[in-house]
Amino acid sequence: MHCPTCGATWSDVGYDYPCVDLSRLPERALFERPRPEPFSEFARLRELVRPLVPPHAVLPPGTGFGPLMGKATGRFGPTAWVEQLLLLVQPGVLSRLQADGVEGLVGCRTELTFRQKSPPELLELQMEPLGRLHPDCIPSEVPPPCETCGRHGFSRPEAPILDAASLPSGVDLFRVGNFATMVIGTERFMEAARRQQLDGITYREVPART
Structure with a gap:
């Protein structure tokens, strides 16, 4: 997507909704091939899928839908x-x-x-983007999110901190809403996974701050 305000052409990763079925959407072919689009067309396409996704869904350019x-x-x-x-x-x-x-x-x-x-x-x-990184772990020199496209360009913090007020309840595995490649599991998820001896998952404690 190309933004007329910040000038960036960008897409994001980690925003995936594999349970969302676009097969009945008449314009579904427009979602099959990645390509840059002007913001106006991106916004139009985003609204087409809005009724099919969870109400709180974050839908930046690059969002994936449907089964792997x-x-x-x-x-x-x-x-x-x-x-x-x-x-x-x-x-x-x-x-x-x-x-x-x-x-x-x-x-x-x-x-x-x-x-x-x-x-x-x-x-x-389906690990939905919920919660946010606390502003204290985002470098102060990073510009605020673009008012038009929402792009907030910063690298993964070396010492991430979660915004405690933004954390969801009733969900034990989710992605961070403003850095969706970061997956958060609660202590309950970690303990259950360890009891079942699930391999391929490592853990690092991430603090939360109000």
């Missing part, structure tokens, strides 16, 4: 990451985490193709 598609090879464990961004789990893992009290998990079907005769069933967890 592609070819898959090799052996898959109970969990697997795709490019360290998308988290896949087997259905049994999702059921056990939910039974263990983990809240807010949503598993979405995938459309992966395998060569083996008995391919595993994998679900993608």
